[in-house]
Amino acid sequence: MRSERDQNFRIETAGGSGFIFKVANVDESSDVIDFQLGALRHIARMAPALPVPRVVKSGRGRDFDTVRFSNGCSHDVYLLTCLDGMLLSDTGVCADSATRRNIGQLLANIDLALRSYFHPAAMQEHPWNFETCPRLRHLTQHIESVEARAEVDEIFEHMSDIVIPRLQSLRHQVIHQDAHTDNILVDPDDPTRITGLIDFGDLLYGTLVAEIAVACDSIPYGGSDIAPAAAEIVASFDSVLALEEEEVELIFDLVCARNALTATIAAARIALTPEQPVHIQSPLAFVDNLRELQRVGRKGFTRRLRTACRFPAYCPKTPHESLSEGEEARLVDARRSLMGRNTTHFYERPMHFERARGPWLYSTDGHRYLDCYNNVPQVGHCHPHVVRAIARQAAALNTNTRYLYSSALEYADRLTSKLAPHLSACIFVNSGSEANDVAWQMAKLITGNSGAVIMEDAYHGVTDVIRQFSPGRPETKLPAFLKGLIVPDPYRGPFREDDPALLQKYAADGDRAIAELETSGHGVAAFMIDSALCSSGVPDVPDGYMRAIEKKIRAAGGLMICDEVQSGFGRMGQWWGHEHHGVRADIVTMGKPVGNGHPLGVVVTTQEYLNRFMDKSRLFSTFGGNTVACAAGNAVLDVIEQEKLVERSKNVGNYLRSEIMKLAAKHMLIGNVRGHGMVTGLEFVTDRAERSPATAATARLVELMRQEHVLVGSEGRDANVLKLRPSLVFEREHVDVFVESLDRSLDAL
Numbered sequence: 001m002r003s004e005r006d007q008n009f010r011i012e013t014a015g016g017s018g019f020i021f022k023v024a025n026v027d028e029s030s031d032v033i034d035f036q037l038g039a040l041r042h043i044a045r046m047a048p049a050l051p052v053p054r055v056v057k058s059g060r061g062r063d064f065d066t067v068r069f070s071n072g073c074s075h076d077v078y079l080l081t082c083l084d085g086m087l088l089s090d091t092g093v094c095a096d097s098a099t100r101r102n103i104g105q106l107l108a109n110i111d112l113a114l115r116s117y118f119h120p121a122a123m124q125e126h127p128w129n130f131e132t133c134p135r136l137r138h139l140t141q142h143i144e145s146v147e148a149r150a151e152v153d154e155i156f157e158h159m160s161d162i163v164i165p166r167l168q169s170l171r172h173q174v175i176h177q178d179a180h181t182d183n184i185l186v187d188p189d190d191p192t193r194i195t196g197l198i199d200f201g202d203l204l205y206g207t208l209v210a211e212i213a214v215a216c217d218s219i220p221y222g223g224s225d226i227a228p229a230a231a232e233i234v235a236s237f238d239s240v241l242a243l244e245e246e247e248v249e250l251i252f253d254l255v256c257a258r259n260a261l262t263a264t265i266a267a268a269r270i271a272l273t274p275e276q277p278v279h280i281q282s283p284l285a286f287v288d289n290l291r292e293l294q295r296v297g298r299k300g301f302t303r304r305l306r307t308a309c310r311f312p313a314y315c316p317k318t319p320h321e322s323l324s325e326g327e328e329a330r331l332v333d334a335r336r337s338l339m340g341r342n343t344t345h346f347y348e349r350p351m352h353f354e355r356a357r358g359p360w361l362y363s364t365d366g367h368r369y370l371d372c373y374n375n376v377p378q379v380g381h382c383h384p385h386v387v388r389a390i391a392r393q394a395a396a397l398n399t400n401t402r403y404l405y406s407s408a409l410e411y412a413d414r415l416t417s418k419l420a421p422h423l424s425a426c427i428f429v430n431s432g433s434e435a436n437d438v439a440w441q442m443a444k445l446i447t448g449n450s451g452a453v454i455m456e457d458a459y460h461g462v463t464d465v466i467r468q469f470s471p472g473r474p475e476t477k478l479p480a481f482l483k484g485l486i487v488p489d490p491y492r493g494p495f496r497e498d499d500p501a502l503l504q505k506y507a508a509d510g511d512r513a514i515a516e517l518e519t520s521g522h523g524v525a526a527f528m529i530d531s532a533l534c535s536s537g538v539p540d541v542p543d544g545y546m547r548a549i550e551k552k553i554r555a556a557g558g559l560m561i562c563d564e565v566q567s568g569f570g571r572m573g574q575w576w577g578h579e580h581h582g583v584r585a586d587i588v589t590m591g592k593p594v595g596n597g598h599p600l601g602v603v604v605t606t607q608e609y610l611n612r613f614m615d616k617s618r619l620f621s622t623f624g625g626n627t628v629a630c631a632a633g634n635a636v637l638d639v640i641e642q643e644k645l646v647e648r649s650k651n652v653g654n655y656l657r658s659e660i661m662k663l664a665a666k667h668m669l670i671g672n673v674r675g676h677g678m679v680t681g682l683e684f685v686t687d688r689a690e691r692s693p694a695t696a697a698t699a700r701l702v703e704l705m706r707q708e709h710v711l712v713g714s715e716g717r718d719a720n721v722l723k724l725r726p727s728l729v730f731e732r733e734h735v736d737v738f739v740e741s742l743d744r745s746l747d748a749l
């Protein structure tokens with residue numbers, strides 16, 4: 001049988017079984033044969049269904065024996081079983097999609113079986129080892145075409161400088177590393193069915209992804225584009241043995257390197273050993289492959305592989321690689337037509353993010369941005385513990401609360417244990433809006449009343465009714481069943497901090513609202529309140545104000561719906577915002593940070609209220625409290641507890657405000673700094689005595705901070721307050737970055 005290095009003989013027994021008798025090359029060390037046969041034995045043990053040859057022991061009970069031949073040479077000989085099927089190269093058909101997918105899966109299964117295998121000979125020097133390929137550089141001189149030689153040299157250089165250092169940190173194991181059409185057997189009646197992988201002669205300890213790169217390079221794609229064909233092999237490998245992002249990033253370079261290596265080795269063999277049979281044809285064919293690869297380009301090739309494996313969109317790592325303005329404009333247009341012309345973005349020019357971690361968002365401009373705005377990733381963007389919990393649960397079960405499963409109960413138990421003892425029962429939904437909607441339905445049912453009190457510029461969400469609870473601006477006309485309270489803002493409200501009766505004056509507005517609801521016949525079902533008063537610009541609510549309003553609400557028969565979407569989970573330096581104000585909540589609603597970005601909303605109330613409500617409403621939310629959402633919720637609680645984030649929120653928040661206060665000595669624009677824990681309102685005024693809102697300057701500042709790579713947003717009725725709600729994983733060093741950027745931005749105004 002044909003072979004490059006060994007002599008192979010096919011043996012048929014009288015009983016019809018087939019074997020391959022192998023006489024190893026005289027230069028082959030016994031160690032290497034032991035390594036290769038050991039791998040076959042290992043695969044047979046770990047994954048007996050995989051179609052690789054079996055080792056047949058010799059009469060002396062050995063895997064191989066050394067035999068002295070009549071020419072005086074000693075060779076190792078051994079016997080393998082013969083697999084059914086014909087070589088893919090002999091089928092005369094080009095591998096199609098199904099074949100490529102089956103090859104990818106088979107290689108992944110082989111590598112899974114091999115990952116627990118090792119042998120000292122696995123570390124032998126190997127001419128096809130990507131990580132040592134620059135050692136063959138001296139052989140490129142045998143490539144006759146100067147142009148082609150330069151192209152190959154360039155690949156080796158890139159391998160040395162860029163790729164090999166990156167490869168070295170990737171997963172390594174023993175791999176087959178030679179999946180080409182002469183080593184793959186298929187069913188002659190159905191060439192898509194792989195019946196065997198043979199020839200373990202190039203087995204080595206190398207980077208796992210080399211296995212795929214060799215296959216991508218060696219399986220012909222029939223003249224079409226290489227990228228989609230490679231994507232099929234990569235995605236099918238990934239479906240069995242998940243690839244890492246960095247591995248996928250390097251496949252293009254490895255396929256190029258494989259062609260550079262092949263061209264070099266072929267040219268050297270032709271030049272140095274012309275008497276030997278030629279196994280690899282013209283070196284120039286591989287240079288042509290290289291040119292084709294360069295035509296497709298690393299970016300396009302890799303994007304194709306990433307999409308096939310469903311990796312998220314690529315995010316450039318350096319400004320040098322940033323998206324072109326044309327690409328950005330295309331996205332903006334697509335967004336307008338696919339998502340409507342009114343989809344807004346925060347900045348004059350939209351920010352484009354494809355990646356985030358901890359307190360940082362990574363933009364496609366190649367820069368990282370300190371996120372001082374987004375309060376959903378409470379425990380930091382993409383916290384690995386939360387990410388893993390979501391992925392693991394999604395891989396096991398994703399279903400709804402019509403079934404019994406432990407994670408929802410574990411979560412409900414843990415969550416309620418963080419609240420006052422009477423708040424002990426949960427309804428799971430998907431968002432803050434939905435939670436508030438349910439809370440409102442519940443309050444009406446429990447009290448029999450139909451009116452509510454809110455802040456005059458509140459925001460509570462987007463359902464039909466809750467949209468009405470979200471006037472946003474004080475002058476918005478409310479429906480008759482809603483009454484808005486004057487925002488208790490001692491800095492710029494109608495009653496200021498120097499007024500000794502300020503608390504009573506603000507609280508008296510509660511009497512007005514309640515009286516109006518009673519007069520109109522609605523009565524008071526609830527006071528819905530965001531304890532951080534975020535949409536009002538985080539004012540410094542006078543101590544005792546909330547308790548005073550609570551008293552009045554209760555006297556009118558209403559319930560306290562404490563909306564913890566903004567203020568909960570440690571945001572205000574303690575677990576719950578309503579506890580900061582010292583009020584008793586009847587219903588607590590949660591959203592945003594609950595799942596750190598995974599949709600999850602919760603309504604927590606008393607057993608009695610919940611049961612009365614459920615008896616009547618029979619509410620069921622398909623996704624609410626699904627297993628994956630509960631996994632996210634549990635993991636968020638783990639992180640807050642383990643990383644002591646409530647405490648950190650308090651300390652780092654105090655540090656943030658004290659550092660901003662230092663800037664106030666220098667920048668007259670800073671009028672007021674307030675907040676608790678990691679929610680801060682930073683109010684800008686054009687005149688400190690008049691307290692006139694610096695609306696235009698605040699808008700400009702948001703843009704200048706963007707140029708500093710810091711994300712902030714404005715809030716308040718005059719949009720002159722910076723609303724700062726960084727994640728609770730912020731450290732002092734992040735505060736320092738923010739404060740220095742703010743200083744420079746204020747200077748630049």
Ligand code: PMP
Pocket residue numbers: 430431432433434436459460461462530534563565566591592
């Ligand atoms: N309540 C408050 C206090 C909020 O700030 C928000 C969202 N900004 C909501 C409710 C609504 O939450 P969601 O967007 O998840 O529906």
